[in-house]
Amino acid sequence: MDLSIGTLIGQAGTFLVFIWVTMKFVWPPLVQAMEERRQKIAEGLAQSDEAEKVLAHAQAEAEGIIKEARVKAGDIIEQASQRGNQMIEQAREEAMAEQARRVEAAEGEIRQATNQAREALRERVAELAVTGASRVIEKEIDAAKHRDILDKLAQEL
Amino acid sequence: MAGGAPTPTEYVKHHITNLSVGDGLWTFHLDTLVVSFVLGVFFLSFFVLAARRATAGVPGKLQNFVEMLVDFVDTSVKDSFHGPREFVAPLALTIFAWVFLWNIMDLIPVDYLPLFSFKVLGLDYTRVVPSADINAPFGLSITVLLIIIFYAIKGKGVGGYGKELLHHPFGSSPFLWPANLLLNIVELIAKPVSLALRLFGNLYAAELIFVLIALLPWWVQFLPGGIWAIFHILVIPLQAFIFMTLTIVYISLAYEDH
Secondary structure (H helix, E strand, C coil): CCCCCHHHHHHHHHHHEEEEHHHHHHHHHHHHHHHHHHHHHHHHHHHHCCCCCCHHHHHHHHHHHHHHHHHHHHHHHHHHHHHHHHHHHHHHHHHHHHHHCCCCCCCCCHHHHHHHHCCCCHHHHHHHHHHHHHHHHCCCCCCCCCCCHHHHHHHHC | CCCCCCCCHHHHHHHHHCCCCCCCCEEEHHHHHHHHHHHHHHHHHHHHHHHHHCCEEEEEEEHHHHHHHHHHHHHHHHHHCCCCCCHHHHHHHHHHHHHHHHHHHHHCCCCCHHHHHHHHHCCCCCEEEHHHHCCCHHHHHHHHHHHHHHHHHHHHHHHHHHHHHCCCCCCCCCCHHHHHHHHHHHHHHHHHHHHHHHHHHHHHHHHHHHHHHHCCCCCCCCHHHHHHHHHHHHHHHHHHHHHHHHHHHHHHHHHHHC
16 A cells, blocks of 8 residues: 555546536536436326327217217107108008098999899889789780889889 | 566565556556546546437437436435535546446456556556555545535535534534544544545455465366455445445535534
């Protein structure tokens, strides 16, 4: 262990210069870069938080819209089915009315035809009755004279 | 190494002799000065390069490494010193990096560099571990002492610091001033001495043990050498860290009122 003032002072001087270099050229840029990065990271984290919030908000909104749409769709389906039922009901009623109308018409025709036939038959019966009676009494009956009797007879048929 | 097969005593003595220029107290240990200067330039250029390229974006590997160191030192300083750190933190980083590199020179096999400087440069003596030369740690710790005094005055003012020197620890009575002053001076001097001797003692002893191991037959050296080197890997950063931390603590004590 030999003390040497020269070495000691040399070391001390070198040391001071090194401290100065570190203080001037090494420390500030590095610390500044680290601080900037820390801020950047903090900002990034804050932004991601913000984005998460926005996303959650948007999701809630979307869910609301979907719910609304679902309700609307349900309404529409309900309406459509009602409308369908109505249409079916209407069609049925119309069909039934038509049927009734046709049945009535057919019945009218039938009635008319029956009446005509009855009329014809009646006349024919009157003729027959006249013919028959004349044959029985061997004498011509004046058809015109006895028309009311014949008509009464025919009426009874 | 100076011709012929040296006796063990000669060998050890040779290994603990510095390459000197000059006489008496004004001797310059060229090996210590040059090696520590080269090491300092090495870590500084390393750091300056990293600082030049420093970006707030994604850091490269070099920047990452240096930032890790900076962060580590900054945290250490923050923990014990609560004043402004523009000077103290770079000071701490310089101490840590420089002392660490001094100490790590101890891991280079003891004969390599002396042999190199003898054969290639023609130098008779070379000691490559600056911290094992008492002058290097003392150079550091005396500078630290001056910084401590500077910070004491900066923190308390000339009057305040003078008052503290005279009034503490016994009391403010004028009869106690000499005793107070004496005690404070002893305390003040004890700081750099303990700083320097702790580092020097550790590294000097370690170097000596490596030299002694080198005296063993070559085929057995790896075993004690390896064990001692592994143990020493712990000592190297530890001593650098202790030197740095105690410096911060001393500055903090001087700067702040107790």
